[in-house]
Amino acid sequence: xxxxxxTASPAAPTRADHPETGERRRPLAEPGVPANGTxxxxxxxxxxxxxxxxxxxSLRLTKRRTLRRNFSSFLRRRASLFWAIRGLSLAVRPGxxxxxxxxxxxxxxxxxxxxxxxxxxxxxTVTVRGKVGxxxxxxxxxxxxxxxxxxxxxxxxxxxxxxxxxxxxDEIIRFADVxxxxxxxxxTYSQGMRARLGFSVASVTDPDILLLDEVVSTGDHEYxxxxxxxxxxxxxxxxxxxxxxxxxxxxxxxxxxAVVVERGSIVADGAPAEVVKxxxxxxxxxxxxxxxxxxxx
Amino acid sequence: xxxxxxxxxxxxxxxxxxxAADLLRQTVREVAAHSDLVRQLARAxxxxxxxxTILGNVWWVLDPLLQMPLYVLLVGVILxxxxxxxxxxxxxxxxxxxxxxxxxxxxxxxxxTRDQLIKQVAFPKIALPISAIVAVVPQFLFGLAPLLLMMxxxxxxxxSAFILLVPVVAAVQLVLSLAIGILLAICNAFxxxxxxxxxxxxxxxFILSPALYSSDRIEHVSGRYPMxxxxxxxxxxxxxxxxxxxxxxxxxxxxxIALVAVLLVSLGLLATTSIFFKRLEPSLAKIx
Numbered sequence: 397x398x399x400x401x402x403t404a405s406p407a408a409p410t411r412a413d414h415p416e417t418g419e420r421r422r423p424l425a426e427p428g429v430p431a432n433g434t435x436x437x438x439x440x441x442x443x444x445x446x447x448x449x450x451x452x453x454s455l456r457l458t459k460r461r462t463l464r465r466n467f468s469s470f471l472r473r474r475a476s477l478f479w480a481i482r483g484l485s486l487a488v489r490p491g492x493x494x495x496x497x498x499x500x501x502x503x504x505x506x507x508x509x510x511x512x513x514x515x516x517x518x519x520x521t522v523t524v525r526g527k528v529g530x531x532x533x534x535x536x537x538x539x540x541x542x543x544x545x546x547x548x549x550x551x552x553x554x555x556x557x558x559x560x561x562x563x564x565x566d567e568i569i570r571f572a573d574v575x576x577x578x579x580x581x582x583x584t585y586s587q588g589m590r591a592r593l594g595f596s597v598a599s600v601t602d603p604d605i606l607l608l609d610e611v612v613s614t615g616d617h618e619y620x621x622x623x624x625x626x627x628x629x630x631x632x633x634x635x636x637x638x639x640x641x642x643x644x645x646x647x648x649x650x651x652x653x654a655v656v657v658e659r660g661s662i663v664a665d666g667a668p669a670e671v672v673k674x675x676x677x678x679x680x681x682x683x684x685x686x687x688x689x690x691x692x693x
Numbered sequence: 694x695x696x697x698x699x700x701x702x703x704x705x706x707x708x709x710x711x712x713a714a715d716l717l718r719q720t721v722r723e724v725a726a727h728s729d730l731v732r733q734l735a736r737a738x739x740x741x742x743x744x745x746t747i748l749g750n751v752w753w754v755l756d757p758l759l760q761m762p763l764y765v766l767l768v769g770v771i772l773x774x775x776x777x778x779x780x781x782x783x784x785x786x787x788x789x790x791x792x793x794x795x796x797x798x799x800x801x802x803x804x805x806t807r808d809q810l811i812k813q814v815a816f817p818k819i820a821l822p823i824s825a826i827v828a829v830v831p832q833f834l835f836g837l838a839p840l841l842l843m844m845x846x847x848x849x850x851x852x853s854a855f856i857l858l859v860p861v862v863a864a865v866q867l868v869l870s871l872a873i874g875i876l877l878a879i880c881n882a883f884x885x886x887x888x889x890x891x892x893x894x895x896x897x898x899f900i901l902s903p904a905l906y907s908s909d910r911i912e913h914v915s916g917r918y919p920m921x922x923x924x925x926x927x928x929x930x931x932x933x934x935x936x937x938x939x940x941x942x943x944x945x946x947x948x949x950i951a952l953v954a955v956l957l958v959s960l961g962l963l964a965t966t967s968i969f970f971k972r973l974e975p976s977l978a979k980i981x
Contacts, residue, residue, distance in 0.1 A: 453979055509978060510706070513815035516975045517706055524704040528815075536809030540741045552733035553814045555726075604701070 443525055443605055443636040444488035444511060450519035451481040451506050451660075479518075480506040481660040490526075490604075493627075493637045495647040495668060497675055498657040504640045507657060508532055508607045511638065526636065529554065529603025533610060535594025539583040543574055543593055546582055550597050560602075571626070572596040599626055608639040624650070644672045716971040717964055723817035730816060734824035738799065739831065753835040757788050768905050776907055778942070781848050784840055785941040786904035786934045789863070792833040793870055793930075794895055799825040800874030801891060804882045808981035818974050819967065822878035826870050833863065840941070853944035862936045862947060865956045869929055872963035879970045882977055902930035907938075929955045 455476040481503040488494055496504045509515045510522055512530040537546045547568055551561045569578050572593040577585060585593075599606065627637065627650060641647060647654050647668045654671035656664035664671050711719070724731070739750075746752060764783050769775035776782050803825040804811070804818060811818060837859070844852045881887035901924055903911060908931065915922020925931055932955045936947035 509812065513704055513706065514812065514978045517708055519708055521705065521707040523706075526701050528704065530814065532813045533809075536807070536813055538737055538741065541737055545737065545740065549733045549737050552727075552730040553810065553816050555730075555816065558729055 441525055442487050442523075443490045443492070444486065444638070445523040446484060446486040446507075446511075446520070447522075448520035449481055449484040449486075449507075449510065449517050449522060450479055451503075451510055451515055452518040453478045453480055479660055481510070482519075484520075484657075484661045486655065486662060486665075488636060488638065490636050492653055493651045494639070495651040495654040496638060496640045496657055497642070497644070497647060497654060497672070499679070502657045503660040504657050505532065505609055506660075508609050508638065508640060511605075512607050524605060526604025527602070528605045528607065529598050529601050530607040531594055531598035531609070532607065534587075534591060535597065537582050537590060537594070540581060542580060543569075543572070543578040543582055543585070546593070547597055550594075551601065554597070554601055556601050564601075568593075568596045571599075571622070573622075595623055595626075603635070605636045605638070608637065608641075610640055610642070644676070647672055713968045716968045720817075720819060720967045720971050724819065724823065727817055727820050730820050731824045731827060734820060735828040738825060738828035742828075750835070753832040754839055757784065757791050757836050758839050760787055760791065764905060774906065778848055778851060781843065781851060782907075782938070782942055783905065784843065785937045786902075788833070788836045788840060789866060789933065789937055790899060790902075790904055790930075792829065792836065792863075793866065795832060796826045796829045796870045797874050797877055797891065797895075798888070799829055800870075801877040801881045801888050804878045804977065805885065805981065811981055812978050818977055819875065819970050822874045822970075823871065825878075826867070826874050830867070844941075851942060851944060855940040855944050855946065858940040858947065859937070862933060862940065862952065865936075865952055865959065866933055868956060868963060869933075869959040872959050872966050875963070875970050876966040879966075879973050882981060883973070898928070898930065901925065902928055903934050904930075908935055929958065 455478055484503075484507065496507060498504055506515065508530070509532065510517060511524055512528055512532065513524075514530075514532075535550065538549060541549065544565070547565060548561065572578075572589070572595075574585065574589045574593060577589060582590065582593075598608075639651075651668045654664075654666065654668040655662050656671060656675050664674055742750070748755065761780055761784055764787065765775075765780055768783070769779045800822040803821040807821055841856075844856075877887055877891060901921075903925075911922065911925045911931070915925060932948070932951040936952055939945045939947040
């Protein structure tokens with residue numbers, strides 16, 4: 397928590413302040429990426445604004461207990477509440493590619509779920525400007541249906557217009573590269589094929605803001621290369637991306653900014669290389685301090 | 694791209710407890726906006742239903758047909774309390790009841806089984822029980838085929854134009870199914886005991902409804918047990934079965950006053966359970 401860095405700061409990233417790693421971030425030099433070297437030089441409204449966010453879980457409902465123990469804890473009125481996120485503020489400008497890193501159970505996925513509108517904040521506010529596309533974990537396909545049926549179903553869940561989907565189906569199938577399997581039941585698909593189809597559906601729906609949770613680093617070499625190319629395309633189109641990953645190389649290579657989430661709030665925010673280095677140093681020093689347990693209210 | 698021309702959607706979330714009226718309005722708006730999702734989900738459910746069977750959707754026709762001789766044997770032959778043309782008398786109640794219970798069992802599991810999706814995508818969860826119930830409607834329609842065949846072959850004297858009123862009665866039943874299905878879906882998400890419990894409740898409900906016997910029996914029983922008489926009268930399936938029988942078996946008009954009463958109660962119930970569902974909806978991604 398006390399890292400000597402500006403904590404939970406919504407300040408602009410400081411990529412330009414970091415000359416020694418500048419040459420490694422080639423993709424960012426492409427057009428469409430906002431020059432976000434100078435803080436406050438925003439253009440237009442922020443894409444994502446999170447103000448003092450808190451998301452609370454009730455362990456009473458999530459933990460599977462026996463009826464008797466549920467009842468007794470209810471009587472004792474000991475509400476076991478848990479803040480997955482608390483006091484988190486973040487501002488993301490259009491075109492930024494933000495990596496969210498941190499230990500397991502720090503609240504990264506909860507943050508993304510809140511941005512996607514899947515979870516509601518318990519306190520604070522979340523404002524997201526633009527169409528959101530989210531791929532949080534391996535896509536939950538219906539394995540009894542064909543790939544084609546799943547594309548239609550998943551697109552309906554995402555609220556994609558039917559005509560738009562119709563026009564894009566071929567493109568989705570091509571990017572997923574599952575060949576003749578597209579009309580076979582998804583039970584017959586390999587893990588890689590499922591992952592490709594999921595990313596393919598989520599990215600072709602034209603989101604202004606793309607939220608990705610641990611999905612870009614799966615799959616074989618070829619798929620990774622392809623999804624990289626796709627993300628690069630989206631960066632060029634000034635799409636905002638917030639992604640959770642444990643792949644630090646990814647962070648360094650593709651993101652314009654990195655934030656470290658620990659125990660439900662942001663403890664570091666800045667240029668990817670710098671933040672990653674700092675995070676890895678800290679991870680080696682104090683492994684015990686990152687335990688997410690014991691935060692009861 | 695055409696997407697650029699559209700105004701940017703802005704999503705603002707803050708902890709605010711909406712009123713019941715807000716929730717109801719929101720539900721109507723969401724379901725209308727996601728009619729495509731309901732359709733796609735219903736289609737997926739129907740495709741999945743026949744996936745692992747050889748006969749596939751033929752079961753929709755076979756199921757009520759196979760159930761009927763069972764009851765004919767039990768009530769008509771062993772208990773000897775049948776009515777004239779007893780198979781038809783039974784079928785006109787078993788078919789809608791079968792539809793009702795499969796609708797509700799599909800609806801009950803609809804939310805709990807989509808846990809992964811609920812944690813990954815923001816969508817109106819109420820579409821899940823609604824589409825589950827919509828997906829079972831064709832089963833009922835297919836079940837009408839053996840009914841018509843049976844009437845054409847054996848009970849031609851009972852066939853009348855009143856049979857065209859079946860969709861009217863079915864529509865009332867559909868509203869009732871939606872109301873209860875939405876309630877069961879959200880309850881089952883929080884406590885899986887719901888599925889077990891409803892199986893038992895449905896069996897009692899079936900026995901307390903005039904499916905295997907005619908409603909004359911109700912008068913007979915309520916004379917001795919007044920409480921049972923009240924239960925019979927409050928039971929919407931008393932009205933529904935009587936209505937189905939009126940149009941299929943007896944060839945008369947159903948009691949429209951009773952049907953409208955059931956419809957109004959069902960609509961009220963539907964509004965209530967939708968609000969209840971909507972109120973608990975935000976917790977779903979956390980508890981599943």
